[in-house]
Amino acid sequence: xxxxxxxxxxxxxxxxxxxxxxxxxxxxxxxxxxxxxxxxxxxxxxxxxxxxxxxxxxxxxxxxxxxxxxxxxxxxxxxxxxxxxxxxxxxxxxxxxxxxxxxxxxxxxxxxxxxxxxxxxxxxxxxxxxxxxxxxxxxxxxxxxxxxxxxxxxxxxxxxxxxxxxxxxxxxxxxxxxxxxxxxxxxxxxxxxxxxxxxxxxxxxxxxxxxxxxxxxxxxxxxxxxxxxxxxxxxxxxxxxxxxxxxxxxxxxxxxxxxxxx
Numbered sequence: 001x002x003x004x005x006x007x008x009x010x011x012x013x014x015x016x017x018x019x020x021x022x023x024x025x026x027x028x029x030x031x032x033x034x035x036x037x038x039x040x041x042x043x044x045x046x047x048x049x050x051x052x053x054x055x056x057x058x059x060x061x062x063x064x065x066x067x068x069x070x071x072x073x074x075x076x077x078x079x080x081x082x083x084x085x086x087x088x089x090x091x092x093x094x095x096x097x098x099x100x101x102x103x104x105x106x107x108x109x110x111x112x113x114x115x116x117x118x119x120x121x122x123x124x125x126x127x128x129x130x131x132x133x134x135x136x137x138x139x140x141x142x143x144x145x146x147x148x149x150x151x152x153x154x155x156x157x158x159x160x161x162x163x164x165x166x167x168x169x170x171x172x173x174x175x176x177x178x179x180x181x182x183x184x185x186x187x188x189x190x191x192x193x194x195x196x197x198x199x200x201x202x203x204x205x206x207x208x209x210x211x212x213x214x215x216x217x218x219x220x221x222x223x224x225x226x227x228x229x230x231x232x233x234x235x236x237x238x239x240x241x242x243x244x245x246x247x248x249x250x251x252x253x254x255x256x257x258x259x260x261x262x
């Protein structure tokens with residue numbers, strides 16, 4: 001019975017839907033996290049009677065036909081890149097992008113990764129790094145005798161050295177933008193990689209049109225909305241239950257048919 005396979009595909013789809021929702025909820029407090037959403041597509045149809053087929057010698061045609069669907073499949077799981085809330089931290093090395101830009105991160109493999117998580121630190125060399133110790137690009141090194149640092153909205157990094165009143169420019173932070181941000185490949189640790197779907201990055205200083213600006217002393221919160229995710233979870237659970245009932249009903253129908261005696 002086709003209904004068994006159709007309902008099974010529905011249960012499988014809703015299981016993946018719940019997994020996506022659970023990942024969103026798990027990352028509600030992850031800096032710079034962008035929520036994801038699962039989208040589904042119907043499967044191939046079995047055509048029992050084709051619409052438009054001639055139904056008589058007088059030229060009458062079938063108006064709608066008969067098609068039976070084969071179920072559902074996952075079409076995509078895409079990333080929703082809307083801006084998260086700015087959260088004030090007071091930490092001089094916490095940075096948040098107000099706009100579309102991504103920070104650039106140099107991976108140990110030599111690849112450049114991209115992130116919205118601007119909760120940076122300083123390593124033993126005075127270089128600004130991510131939580132995992134990866135250098136930002138372009139690299140910025142804070143002098144050991146610096147008493148204060150300032151990062152402007154346009155990405156200019158200035159340091160005030162001990163005994164010197166005038167600030168010194170020690171580097172500039174640049175941001176990357178993509179034509180299709182949802183096409184970036186997530187690799188964990190708040191990092192994303194370029195893909196053929198995302199297109200090549202456009203690099204520029206903060207403040208350029210379409211890139212965004214940097215806010216020092218802030219981090220960007222996750223854009224997950226708890227109420228929306230719980231609502232979506234309930235809907236997915238109900239859809240899963242309904243598909244399971246279809247399987248139970250189809251099984252009961254098969255049992256009834258198998259018990260027929262001639």
